[in-house]
Amino acid sequence: FPTQKSLGVFRTVPWLTASLNLMITGFAPRDTNVVGIDKKVFHVEVLASTPVINGFESPGIVRKTVVKDQRVLLDCKANGNPIPRIMWVFPNNIVLPAPYYGSRITVHRNGTLDIHVVRISDSVALLCIARNEGGEAKLQVQLEVTEGVEKPWLRNPPTESVQLSDGIINLNCSVEGKPSPEITWILPNGTSLLRGTSIFRFHHRFDGTLVIRDPSVSEIGRYRCVGRNSVGYVERTVTLKSNRKPEITNKYSSLVSIINGENLHLNCLSGGQPLPKLTWTLPNGVILTRPTSVYDRGMYLCQTTNEHGSSSLSVSVIVISDILIHFVSGVSVR
Incomplete structure (x- = not known):
């Protein structure tokens, strides 16, 4: 409201009652003088807001599991304009308004439902209603009371x-x-x-x-x-x-021959569980994949081992020396 006009001074203190009546106190207009009378008409619109429960306009359903003989607190804090009236509705339409003080159940002024000693029979659907002139909001609580809770454990x-x-x-x-x-x-x-x-x-x-x-x-x-x-x-x-010892799945039925200077590749395919450890024993202890020489001939041994046993594979290798062919002019080869 204005506090000063060219034709008068208004000293006002507006406030709203719980029934939405607008009260204006201290209104002392000076609206007359030698010239005449001045009037001012005020249009006041009071807005009411729908209640909100626990910060939600539509709080829906809350499921709560508690242990028998313990205390349980169910929050139903409502905000709105004007301040909402809160009530808890039990089965058979038993209504407890806030505040309510009973021997076992209390509804606090802030809307919290306090069940001091919860029983198995308290496993019911409860309804909290917050209502004002702007509307109402509802919170449904499905309360489940158990004999006791226990973390899972193994036999x-x-x-x-x-x-x-x-x-x-x-x-x-x-x-x-x-x-x-x-x-x-x-x-x-x-x-x-x-x-x-x-x-x-x-x-x-x-x-x-x-x-x-x-x-x-x-x-x-x-x-x-x-x-x-x-x-x-x-x-x-x-x-x-698996309790299977290793098994070597490939075999060499004859000698393996290779020309001097070529790479030597020998396979040793093994299965078993757990996976076996595989080792090659070379005739002279050198690396297998380098170019061979005549000194690499001999017996190669592959051995696979796990905790259930071992298997082995022996391969005989011969290395052929280079063969040089010389052609002599005028001489035929038959």
């Missing part, structure tokens, strides 16, 4: 090694906790299997066991079992190993 050792075998292999993973944990198996290639699902040779049973049917060497690796609930997770690792 099996956290790590284990299993040997590859024919038929069916069962990898066990027993996880306990409250709420009951969700168990996931993660295969060596990163694929995840939930309970009751199958893929290729693998099936994850509902008891947490991973079943591998007719496994081969390609299934060897680390398998991770993860148990998770709302308060934590636990992990178990099972390593599937």
Whole structure:
């Protein structure tokens, strides 16, 4: 409002009551003089804003899990113009306005619902309503009360090694906790299997066991079992190993001959799990891939070794000296 006009002085203090009535106090116009009377008409528009709960115009549904016999606080802080009225609605249309003070339940002035000792029977849907002349906002809280919560824990050792075998292999993973944990198996290639699902040779049973049917060497690796609930997770690792000793898959059935000065290449292809260590023993201990000489002839030995045994391959090599052919003019070769 203006405080000074050419035809008079207005001293005003405007304010709004809770019922949206505009009150103006201290209004002392001087609007008459010898010339006449001056009038000023004010048009006042009061804007009301819809309540906002916890900073959201549409807060939606909040899910809250608590443990029996503990204290729970559910926030319902509302802002708006004018200041919203807050109430909590329980099942059977039981309404508790803010503030409310009971022996077990309190609704604080800021809208927070305070249940001092929560019971299993308090697992219900609650509704907080903030309302003013501009509208209303609602917050729904789905309260779940449990007997107690417990981080997942393993009944099996956290790590284990299993040997590859024919038929069916069962990898066990027993996880306990409250709420009951969700168990996931993660295969060596990163694929995840939930309970009751199958893929290729693998099936994850509902008891947490991973079943591998007719496994081969390609299934060897680390398998991770993860148990998770709302308060934590636990992990178990099972390593599937092979007990196969190395096998050399290529053979040399005869002597290997090479001309003096050429490069010598000998293959030694080996399989096995774990992957074997491969060594070549040369006749004179020199590097294999340099140009050969007549001194490189002899027996070459390839040996592969892992924790389950070893295999070897022997190759006999002869080096042929250079053959020089001289042509003599006038002499024929028959």
